[in-house]
Amino acid sequence: MAARQRWPGPRAGTTRFRRTGTARFRAVRRGLAGCLAAIALVALSACTGTAGPEPSSGPPALHSCEQVACTGVLDGAAYEILLPRGAWNGTLLLFSHGYRAAQPWPPAFAPVSTEPEPAPGWSSGRREIGQQLLDAGYALAGSAYPANGWAVADGVAAGASLIDFFRTQVGTPQRVYGWGESLGGLITVELAEREPELLQGAVAVCAPLAGVVPLFDLGLDVAYGVRQLLVPSLQLTGFASYADAVSALSAAATAVMQAARDPAGPGGATLLLLDALGDGPTRTLNFDGHDRSSQVSAAAETVVGALAYGTVGRYEVEQRLGGNLSGNVGTDYAARVTAAEAAVIDASDAGATQRALAALAGGARVAADPAAVRAAASLGDPQGDLTLPLVTVHTAADPVVIVPNETWYRTRAEAAGAADRLRQYVTVPPASYPQQPGAPYGAGHCNVTDQTWTGAVNLLDSWVRSGVAPTDSQATAAFGPDSGLDPAYVLPPWPAGDPTVQP
Template sequence: MSPRRRALLPAALLAVVTVASACASSTTGVSARQSRVSSGDTDVSFRTCGSSCTGTLDGAKYAIVLPARWNGTLLLYSHGYRFAQAGPPSFETPSTDAQVSSTDEDGTGQDALSKQLLAKGYALAGSAYKSNGWAVADGVAAAEALHDKFTKTVGTPNRTYVWGDSLGGLISEIVAERNASWVDGAAPMCGAVAGPNLNLDVALDVAFAIKTLVDPSLKLTGYTSADEANAQWRHTSAVLQKTAADTAGGGTAKVLYVGALVDAATKTATYDGADIESQVKATVESLLTALAYGTLGRYDIEQRVKGNPSDNSSTDYAARISAREKSLLETVGGKPDQYSATLAKAPRVSADAAARTAFEKLGDTTGKITVPTVTMHTEADPLVLVQNESVLAQRARQRGAADRLVQLYVAPPKTYSEQTGAPYGAGHCNFTDQQRVGLIQTVDNWVRNDVYPTPAGAAASLGTGVDGAFSPGPWPASVS
């Protein structure tokens, strides 16, 4: 069309042409991205990052490890919770190194899991965050900055999957919800995806019940130092273990009652729960694991949000004990009605409203899931209750996003020795390398090939342990 003819077009028609052109451009952009995401190219060009493969971004150490031949996929990893100071049960100095996968310790990608992923052509990247502790906001910021760094330094991925363990599972889900423009799939593992307040409320429930029934000296909130919190954990640990061993005096039943209140795991990586003795040991381990976050973890959180965010002022503990649990407790000489009455009369804890709001704002899931998301959780998790998955599923349903969420559960063998421990399925984030690699392959097959995951289908990649019949049940009752 000549310039003159174009000038004679009515203004309204020019507007229609302009809008149509803009729509076509938008459609082309979306199609271009989708074409890139679903690409089967296994030899995508990239720039080697050299000395820029490691460094610090906004105070957070990071690492990038590249395969010999890139399939175009970036796996952006977020690590799990690390105490801000040395804490229970090992009291080792917490790591401050970046991680590029679940079992990588120093950002080098020399562990067996990372090597498997690299051999399949994945590029790996991960951060250490700029702080330890409940560093959700730091973790989200670190992941976003690292993706930008990777794109500028190495190249634009055809697709990016975010994945992480424990607190990193929560971080990965938040990153996915907030960054639909570049996240193409998500794989949170053993994630605290019910968010901050629900999880710390349960830690308060554990501490409150132990204080009321087992150790009156236990401090519930307001620790003044990490040393005070650690000393408290050591003292209460000794008291709880002594109480659990007191079968004749009713101590064992009290400990099992506390476990029942919070659905504590009766199998752990060490104890298979095959008999009552093993169940008691597993319950003690689960409660002490939770108590670590109710002491040292709480100290860190209360410093961050300037007060106590947890609340049990309206909690009905008696309602948490089912008829089946009550019968079992009575079988071992327990008095569950009496324990519940004692809890009902004990002084409660009210949250500082500003602190509770501040804790929530550090980062929580919304259920606004826009990309294929596959979570994986051990059925017996002593730290991050498997019911975290129930909360995320409910939020996804409320957002109309249930079709973009698939949740896989890994069951442990029925029995295993204390010497060898559970190979998978019991314990926090206790998965095999095959299960982790299989999870990534499951997400990838959904994203690139539109193959909707089923437990049976996932089992082909993940191997033994996937339990398609398992349902985690509802979250333990708590205040809103």
């Protein structure tokens, strides 16, 4: 594996972020503490690669929110800190929220959110997860990041600043855990890899752990397929404006939904093939895939989601990078469609697979901008070189961030010799479920139970405190009987590319 490059700053071409003034002093002090901790770690590490049990002590002191500003703006990012009513258990949980659109997102075009998020769903009024952890004695903190969009470097910097603020103004934690969902899971893992002295462990749920380049490459594959099979005029990259990207999405989504009205004919066959190009599931939150019509509806949902990130999401990413980060020159689309998938595609439209693959083979391909690809490391390219425990959770049928993201990261962790610091869990949906309210778990993006969230945190906490990695039975107990956790789940391969080769 190539040597890891220095962590770029919030915009392409800048250097790794640096804190200044008193924050810089705190960073130096923390670095010294990290060196001393590393020496101790060598002596205490066991086969799990984590520190051994820590000595017991009384609850540490906290300044209350009447004494310090538990809400405010720090380095351009709104933040919120929540403190337990009872005794603090000495642990700070730093939450990183998921992707938020930089501009109003179609089709609703609702105003973008800039609220801080100290726990999953907190800013939208869903307080159960955060409250359970507060009741257990955890302190919670979260940021809105200085900017929306694919704000990985922004999120890493905001998290580091918030940890510094908590330590100097609120209390000195005995442990700090990062936890995050979706893009926030990627931010959490990047923080764990790039600033390991800040954390003792991390939890990432439904995270795009393959990184931004592989993810947008897959999005390009789906959009390219839509252009070749449904919308010949579809623009794929280089949008001149946000309005142009929205227009492209509207045209493509309209064609996809029209095809979905023909589940038993050519339209359904086309959508199932497009879904296969990005290795999307044929089950989603609201479609259980019990018959062809349900599978086609799930495929349509997955394809439209990929198109959204491949158009309006791509526009924002290309603005950050100054160019297109994705390419499909040399991509063999025939290799993406398995024999089993082809049989389903062709079941009601004989020969559909071969006709579609011929159209894909004959289209004009897209080349990535090498400078944009290099700069894309600033938007997330986790290496797997963990020095602390990481717990990940993914739904088996995630239509937005496919579960093979976990495979990509495991491959890198194994190559880095860090697989013993990684525990990955997948939840599987029931065999059938109603369209409304949909799957209780296992299908849909980040659709895990509240107990799965709190269980993952508590599982990590036990791992860090004891120095012993969790067993499958412990994970099953922590997540609860209604989580859909399948400890025997076999992670599927990433559909394209080699995780050990740098973009």
